[in-house]
Amino acid sequence: MTSQETTTGPGTAGQAVRRAVIVTGGSRALGRATTGRLAAEGCDLALCGRDPESVETAAAELREQHGSTVHAECLDVLDEAALDGFVRRSAEALGRLDGLVACAGGARGGDLLTATPEDWADTYRLNVGHSALALRAAVPYLSRTRGSAVLVASVSGWKPAPPAQYAAAKAAQIHLAASLARELGPRGIRVNCVSPGSMLIPGKGWDRLRQQDPEAYRAFEGEFPMGRLVAPEDVAAVIAFLVSDQARAVNGANVPVDAGQNAPSAYGY
Known part of the structure; x- marks a missing residue:
């Protein structure tokens, strides 16, 4: 079964229904590529983000381009009550839940000598804490559909690179x-x-490096055997596979989607 196909759930009496997936941080960058891929494969979606305009735009585009039912909310995943409520409201709004993608993440603070204890705590909560809380809220719904969750980590979680609080959280x-x-x-x-x-x-760190320091960017491309960085769409395709029933035998795995990248920093290990 692919994400394009319909599935059945409890109480449907064999009636075909659309799969429903929540994507935190689903309005921008990798999250937006992921919601677009899932919508193209026939999923209904719930997404959240911190910027109201990007959340509203993403939801409108998904509805218009793919005909998906979309539940969208503006929130910060560090707000535990808001995140818990979002997951539960999303499952109710979509009528079921087949998948959760914990895509929101990031780092707070700089290097070891400048990052504060609050920076370390917030980085952990943003990546690990939000993933655990969202999945805890989703368990009652995912257990009904034998669904799945995908946590979006990073190559920095197993190939050393600063900042240390981000690498440790991943x-x-x-x-x-x-x-x-x-x-x-x-x-x-x-x-x-x-x-x-x-x-x-576009507009993010490596794109800025490409524009501001082309020589450093070309050197960084050398960390990739095929000479190019990863596209968000490449990662979104793997996420969509893992959420689907085609991956029913894949469990507890960490799947690198890094194009064989060596150092995860432009400045080496």
Whole structure:
């Protein structure tokens, strides 16, 4: 079964229904590529983000371009009550839940000597804490459909690169997926992790480097055997596969989508 196909769930009496997936951070960058891929494969969606305009724009485009039912909310995933409520409202609005993609993430603070304890705590909460809380809220719904979750980590979680608080949080996220796969497996829920390599996203860090320091950017391309950075669409395709029933035997895995990248930093290990 692919994401393009319909599935059946409890109480449907064999009636075909559309799969429903939540994507946190689903209005921009990799999150937006992921919601677009899932919508193109026939999924209904719920997404959240911090910027009202991007959330509204993404939802409108998904409805118009793919005919998807979309539940969208503006929130910060560090707000635990708001995140918990978003997951529950999304499942109710969509009528079911087949997948959760914890895509929101990032880093707070600089290097070890300048980052504050609050920066470390917020980076952990933003990546690991939000993933765990969203999945906890989703468990009652995913267990009904034998659904799955995908946590978006990073190549930095297992190939050392600064800042250390981000690398440590991403490493924890990878282990979180493996641990929860064992814990939630008896409930019929799969949990996997995707570790994207450095992605070329318009307006973001590597795109700015390409424009501001072309020589450094060309040197960084040498960290990739095929000479190019990862596209968000490449990662979104793997996420869509892991959410689908085609990946029903994939559980507790960390799937690198890094094009064979060596150092995850333009300045080496």
